[in-house]
Amino acid sequence: xxxxxxxxxxxxxxxxxxxxxxxxxxxxxxVGVADIMKAxxxxxxxxxxxxxxKDELALEVSRKLIDxxxxxxxxxxxxxxxxxxxxLLDHYIHWRTVDDPGGSCVxxxxxxxxxxxxxxxxxxxSDGLSVLVDTLADIVPGESEEERRANAATTLSSMMGAVIxxxxxxxxxxxxxxxxxxxxxxxxxxxx
Numbered sequence: 001x002x003x004x005x006x007x008x009x010x011x012x013x014x015x016x017x018x019x020x021x022x023x024x025x026x027x028x029x030x031v032g033v034a035d036i037m038k039a040x041x042x043x044x045x046x047x048x049x050x051x052x053x054k055d056e057l058a059l060e061v062s063r064k065l066i067d068x069x070x071x072x073x074x075x076x077x078x079x080x081x082x083x084x085x086x087x088l089l090d091h092y093i094h095w096r097t098v099d100d101p102g103g104s105c106v107x108x109x110x111x112x113x114x115x116x117x118x119x120x121x122x123x124x125x126s127d128g129l130s131v132l133v134d135t136l137a138d139i140v141p142g143e144s145e146e147e148r149r150a151n152a153a154t155t156l157s158s159m160m161g162a163v164i165x166x167x168x169x170x171x172x173x174x175x176x177x178x179x180x181x182x183x184x185x186x187x188x189x190x191x192x
Contacts, residue, residue: 012050014040019061021102024109028058028121059120065106066128073135084139085155085188092159093183098166098175107132108163132156141188158182 018040022031033054034044051057073088080087097104107129114125133152140155142148162182166175184190 008049011040011042011046015042015047015050015057016061016064019057020065020106023058023061024065024104024106025102027110027113028054028117029113033057055121059124062106062110062121062124066124069105069107070128070131070135073132077135077139085136085186088136088139089159089183089186093162093179093186095179097163098179101167105160105163108160108167111160111164129156155186158186 019036033047037044076088076091077084101109136152137148140151142151162178165178169175
């Protein structure tokens with residue numbers, strides 16, 4: 001039975017969405033095509049009508065999730081033109097980012113796995129991180145473009161590092177220390 005173009009497109013989006021959650025929760029290697037299709041409510045065989053391989057799916061999901069991170073960051077920054085960095089820090093260095101890997105930042109959830117890979121997915125992540133550095137360079141303090149880019153790279157590393165470390169420990173107090181300390185350190189009001 002053939003499905004309409006609309007239904008085909010809807011199924012493809014469902015696969016991308018479900019895979020995005022499952023990849024962030026379990027890693028690219030921690031979930032199979034059958035698991036993704038089952039979670040999407042579709043048959044395993046239908047996968048290959050949409051994607052040639054799991055690698056192609058991982059690439060498309062990565063692009064989509066990275067685009068979403070970039071959009072969200074820009075929305076947060078635009079929502080608070082008087083304190084864009086503080087607003088972004090409040091959004092990112094937060095328990096919801098730590099506690100919901102399947103619904104949070106693709107970088108903080110998959111960066112370790114991507115660091116051990118090669119090819120298109122790694123290139124997409126590299127490009128996405130570069131865009132985030134550029135975005136931060138527009139809002140972090142600094143006297144020159146070079147200083148702002150350096151501060152942006154430090155800020156990005158620190159934000160993601162705090163979330164990754166908070167996720168890695170069982171001790172909720174230690175996890176909170178990572179979040180609170182880094183949030184305080186990155187706040188422009190604390191810089192002299």
